[in-house]
Amino acid sequence: MLKLRPLPTGTPGRNDGRRTASAIRSTRRQFLASGASAAAASALVAAPPALGQAAPRVVVVGGGFAGASLARALKKADPRIAVTLVEANRTFTACPFSNLVLGGLRSLDQQQFGYDKVAADGIEFAVASATQVEPGARRVVLASGSALGYDRLVLAPGIDLDWSGLAGYTEAAAEMMPHAWKAGAQTLLLRRQLEAMEDGGVVVMSAPANPFRCPPGPYERASLIANYLKTSKPRSKLIVLDAKDTFSKQRLFQNAWKELYPDHLEWVALSMGGKVTSVDPSAMTLTTDFATHKAAVANVIPPQTAGHIARIAGVADNTGWCPIDPVTFESKLVANIHVLGDATIAGGMPKSAFTANAQAKVCSAAIVKLLAGEAPSQPKLINTCYSIVGPNYGISVAGVYVPKNGVLTDVQGAGGVSPTDAPRSVRAQEALFAEGWFNTITGEVFG
Amino acid sequence: MMNEERFQTALDGLAAFLGGGMGARRLWLCILAFGATTETAMAASPEPPPGASSCLGCHAPRRVDTAVPPLAGRQAADILAQMQAFKSGQKPATVMDRIAKGFTDAEIEAIADWYARQK
Numbered sequence: 001m002l003k004l005r006p007l008p009t010g011t012p013g014r015n016d017g018r019r020t021a022s023a024i025r026s027t028r029r030q031f032l033a034s035g036a037s038a039a040a041a042s043a044l045v046a047a048p049p050a051l052g053q054a055a056p057r058v059v060v061v062g063g064g065f066a067g068a069s070l071a072r073a074l075k076k077a078d079p080r081i082a083v084t085l086v087e088a089n090r091t092f093t094a095c096p097f098s099n100l101v102l103g104g105l106r107s108l109d110q111q112q113f114g115y116d117k118v119a120a121d122g123i124e125f126a127v128a129s130a131t132q133v134e135p136g137a138r139r140v141v142l143a144s145g146s147a148l149g150y151d152r153l154v155l156a157p158g159i160d161l162d163w164s165g166l167a168g169y170t171e172a173a174a175e176m177m178p179h180a181w182k183a184g185a186q187t188l189l190l191r192r193q194l195e196a197m198e199d200g201g202v203v204v205m206s207a208p209a210n211p212f213r214c215p216p217g218p219y220e221r222a223s224l225i226a227n228y229l230k231t232s233k234p235r236s237k238l239i240v241l242d243a244k245d246t247f248s249k250q251r252l253f254q255n256a257w258k259e260l261y262p263d264h265l266e267w268v269a270l271s272m273g274g275k276v277t278s279v280d281p282s283a284m285t286l287t288t289d290f291a292t293h294k295a296a297v298a299n300v301i302p303p304q305t306a307g308h309i310a311r312i313a314g315v316a317d318n319t320g321w322c323p324i325d326p327v328t329f330e331s332k333l334v335a336n337i338h339v340l341g342d343a344t345i346a347g348g349m350p351k352s353a354f355t356a357n358a359q360a361k362v363c364s365a366a367i368v369k370l371l372a373g374e375a376p377s378q379p380k381l382i383n384t385c386y387s388i389v390g391p392n393y394g395i396s397v398a399g400v401y402v403p404k405n406g407v408l409t410d411v412q413g414a415g416g417v418s419p420t421d422a423p424r425s426v427r428a429q430e431a432l433f434a435e436g437w438f439n440t441i442t443g444e445v446f447g
Numbered sequence: 448m449m450n451e452e453r454f455q456t457a458l459d460g461l462a463a464f465l466g467g468g469m470g471a472r473r474l475w476l477c478i479l480a481f482g483a484t485t486e487t488a489m490a491a492s493p494e495p496p497p498g499a500s501s502c503l504g505c506h507a508p509r510r511v512d513t514a515v516p517p518l519a520g521r522q523a524a525d526i527l528a529q530m531q532a533f534k535s536g537q538k539p540a541t542v543m544d545r546i547a548k549g550f551t552d553a554e555i556e557a558i559a560d561w562y563a564r565q566k
Contacts, residue, residue: 073500076492077491077492077494078490078491078492080491354504357504358500358501358504361495361500361501361503362500365494365495365500368491368494369494372491377494377497378497379497379498380497380498380501380549380550380554381498381501382498382501382502382504382546382549383501384504384505384542384546396541396542398542398545398546399549400498400546400548400549400550411548411549413548413549414545414546414547414548414549414550415545415546415548415549416545418541418542426541429514429541430541430542432514433505433513433514433515433541433542435512435513436505436511436512436513436514436515437504437505437513437515439507439511439512439513440503440504440505440506440507440511440513440515441504441505443507443509443511444503444504444507444508447511
């Protein structure tokens with residue numbers, strides 16, 4: 001088996017990219033299938049299997065926790081695959097832990113990572129925006145007009161803010177009432193506003209209905225803003241207006257608020273009139289069905305959708321999010337396109353960085369199998385999300401997931417939140433593990 | 448696969464041709480080492496068992512600043528024992544008790560074996 005079989009050179013059949021025709025290009029399939037044994041033979045005698053053959057091409061759009069993880073996992077799993085990562089920014093700013101920046105407990109540069117190590121893995125890093133996807137031709141068009149062909153496309157675009165989802169909340173309004181739901185300039189803007197606010201000013205936050213990025217995020221943020229007010233603006237207060245009656249880690253948060261911030265944080269549930277129906281940035285007001293709240297500082301976390309390119313590619317359904325196969329993360333709407341992370345409808349799995357990273361590794365293994373014409377393995381996935389409620393006070397939620405009836409489903413009897421009656425030593429330990437998690441995941445994805 | 452005897456003969460010939468004190472055994476080792484790196488560099492790596500890839504979200508594959516211990520290279524029996532103690536609730540934990548309960552004994556064994564083989 002030292003000699004490679006000659007490979008068929010037929011033109012791959014064009015199709016419209018829909019489910020009926022998801023055949024893998026036979027040349028590339030055989031490339032990978034024969035490659036494994038060929039590479040196991042001595043390289044002294046055999047020509048490298050990649051010579052004279054087209055390597056399978058995987059294009060990844062989006063260089064966050066999902067996309068960058070996928071690109072690296074795939075290249076590591078099979079270096080013969082040509083992986084291109086398309087990302088508009090040269091620096092990634094991580095959302096997890098950015099609430100600590102808002103709370104004055106961390107600097108934004110600790111949130112920022114470059115792509116040097118990603119590129120050093122042999123991944124082609126294209127600093128560009130993807131503007132169009134042609135599933136039939138299997139091409140991604142970039143803003144420059146150039147196009148990238150793919151055998152498999154992975155879209156990991158994260159979220160877009162839904163600028164039509166809340167009356168009065170436009171991109172211009174976000175400069176007055178920051179969302180800070182994409183970390184970076186918005187985070188710094190909201191931080192500066194909090195710092196500049198007079199002691200005694202009222203901070204008002206609007207939390208959206210489900211689904212949205214980082215389910216416990218608004219409540220971690222509320223905690224850390226309250227912590228800042230308590231320590232630096234003791235006459236001020238935060239009011240959280242919520243479009244929900246229940247939220248992630250609710251009892252843990254509410255117990256902690258009672259204990260730590262009884263005078264600095266008020267949560268208004270949907271059933272108590274918490275849903276914000278419109279905002280007015282010039283008046284700095286947020287209006288619900290029952291009242292109009294005047295804010296010294298307003299943080300509006302608006303409704304969200306899957307990132308733009310997912311909707312352009314046709315992989316988002318009428319909910320604005322992307323249904324996926326829970327084994328391969330391939331779109332249920334368009335063949336040969338996989339979707340990862342916050343943009344997906346992932347059943348029980350929340351929109352978290354841990355989830356994005358875990359999905360990416362499973363998707364990578366599935367793509368390797370699919371390119372080789374083999375059946376992907378049934379995966380199992382874990383999510384663990386930490387929230388920091390105050391200094392040395394961490395809480396968590398965990399879950400284990402398997403594909404069941406076409407969606408990712410919680411394994412019964414596993415997962416759940418930190419115990420409500422845990423001593424402070426456990427909260428301190430979880431805060432420590434939270435920091436360790438951030439260092440580990442950013443190390444795996446960008447280090 | 449390669450006919451080992453013929454390959455050895457070829458090696459002996461090559462070693463003799465190269466001379467310079469490099470015996471067939473040493474050359475053989477070189478080629479083995481080269482073959483091993485080539486294989487990892489060029490072939491698809493074996494797929495981790497279900498659930499294993501998620502562990503790296505917290506258990507760093509290389510040295511980073513974290514209180515969470517690494518898994519790679521640990522004894523399989525050690526990982527297995529810890530996971531079973533987490534699963535049964537014998538060993539106090541923050542999240543690992545909640546996670547371990549989501550895995551069967553066979554899955555835990557496969558994960559333990561996998562990480563024991565990783566460097």
